Amino acid sequence: MYGPHMCIDDGYVVSNFVAQALRRHPMTVYGDGKQxxxxxxxxDLVNNFLRLLKI
Incomplete structure (x- = not known):
């Protein structure tokens, strides 16, 4: 999940990629790269979850 107000150092994949790109560091590929x-x-996540609860 990603969205506005994410902290740059929160440890999520998207923010890690952005932080590494902004710092001009090599991008980290976690695992063996096949995942x-x-x-x-x-x-989108919240809206779909709310729709699911209405069913």
Whole structure:
């Protein structure tokens, strides 16, 4: 999950990539690089969760 007001050093993948890019550091690939990830904007997550609760 990602969205506005994320802290640059919160440890999430997206913010780590952004922080490393801004600092011109090499990008970290976690694990062996074969894993997949799914990123979802925070408002999409909340809206879908609320829709699920209404069912």
């Amino acid at each position: 997949t990830r799914s990123f979802q904007f925070v408002s």
